[in-house]
Amino acid sequence: MKTYDIVIVGGGPAGLAAAVAAKEAGNDSILILERDHELGGILNQCIHNGFGLHTFKEELTGPEYAYRFIKQVLDLGIEYKLNTMVMDIAKDKTVTAMNKEDGMFQIPAKAVILAMGCRERPRGALNIPGYRPAGIFSAGTAQRLVNIEGYMPGREVVILGSGDIGLIMARRMTLEGAKVKVVAELMPYSGGLKRNIVQCLDDYGIPLKLSHTVVDIEGKEHLTAVTIAEVGADRKPIPGTEERYTCDTLLLSCGLIPENELSRAAGVKMSTVTSGPVVNESLETNIPGVFACGNVLHVHDLVDYVSEEAKRAGQNAVKFVNDGCMKASEENIIELVATEGARYTVPSTINVDRMEDLLTVRFRVGDVYKNSFVSVYFDDERVLHNQKRIIAPGEMEQIILRKSQLLEYKNLKKITVKIEKE
């Protein structure tokens, strides 16, 4: 089997952008491994528009956005294998994979880029009581059935969870003639983008019930009805608030989980908050030469940010291959801490030697904050205090750190990101 410098696990938006960036950074020995029968990942089924406003300054649909990168991969002659499942990534970066043509094969890679994306939270992880009939789908499964296979999962729909895929599917099912009766959201706020709530629900008169959840599912063979109820501050159903909806379809849009079975098995250190790898400023994990980007690292709302992040992972993988390591002194390592409202930061550490002039630090908050401040502390000194009219869990936040600014602070050990009322 041919060997490669850089093996990229996953041919979705992250893997494609990482591959293009690595090739453009001068490496000619790149292989993308993709388990589906085509490149592009989940974008292929995201046929709605709104992708690429940041990257291409125009609104593209998912397949169009994916094709912009697929075309670059093809034009640059980057190698890829489809229908190929990666089975294992060893600590020494030997990648074991299999497909029908090659059988099982191993590639001793110099650098590995993790770009496996994420999975939807399934019913089994939600503890919904009631029967287990046919007619219950994750929103993404329904999206694939409708948009790729051309099947309608049902005619009368209830949606649990107001994540973006759920909102998009509420509109999609309505356009195809289904009646979407209600979207129930456990939290007192939606996890989806505002514009999706307006353009997918309000446009079609679909009610969004916040602080509501499904408390019963009826139907022996096929779903016949669900009951939803209001929940209190403890997120437990309030007796007497139950409402029954007859329906043949229940879609679940209750969060996404980075798909890190391979990373864990490889010994990659994981964050308990993001369920993704802990990475440094170079998007490198605790295993030297193993990088992560896109939704496998932390779940993004905008693919534009995935592409940008993946580009950095690709470029850094090339640096690693060229130098045999990420060159730097091990002294200037700064820890990034998220606290008081901020749930996590990506990256988790910064080695100032390796940092580029500007570094984007992304984070999410755990609640809705109005008229609050995003604050950044260098050790105990507050260096950034940005007022924001609103900060919400559904929309990723970012701050930009300057290398020059970090170098001015001698012996800086800790950067803290938090949300402050004043």
Add this chain to the structure above:
Amino acid sequence: MEKRELTCIGCPMGCQLTVSMENGEVTEVAGNTCPKGDIYARKEVVNPTRIVTSTVKIKGGDKERVSCKTASDIPKDKIFAVMKDIDAACVNAPAHIGDVLIKNVAGTGVDVIATRNVEIA
């Protein structure tokens, strides 16, 4: 005087906007906290438009469906008329990004174009 309630989509804040109208003209926008809300409300009440995305049946291709979109925005009240034409349509492979699949869909003057490539199987 007519009043319309809207939710602004300019940012996650989602201001509740109240638009006052007289003889089809916007006289006042209230509830917005920034100019974005004013601009959005004026466009949305007078001439709301949307891009419609869907899929069209395709024969002889390596896929069952070709994804598509209206080449530009269409009036919001024409969405279901456009969907009716899209659902009735059937094209032959191949189709490439930007190819016109339906001309002048539902009399809007806008074409429906392919958003992905489908090759002959």
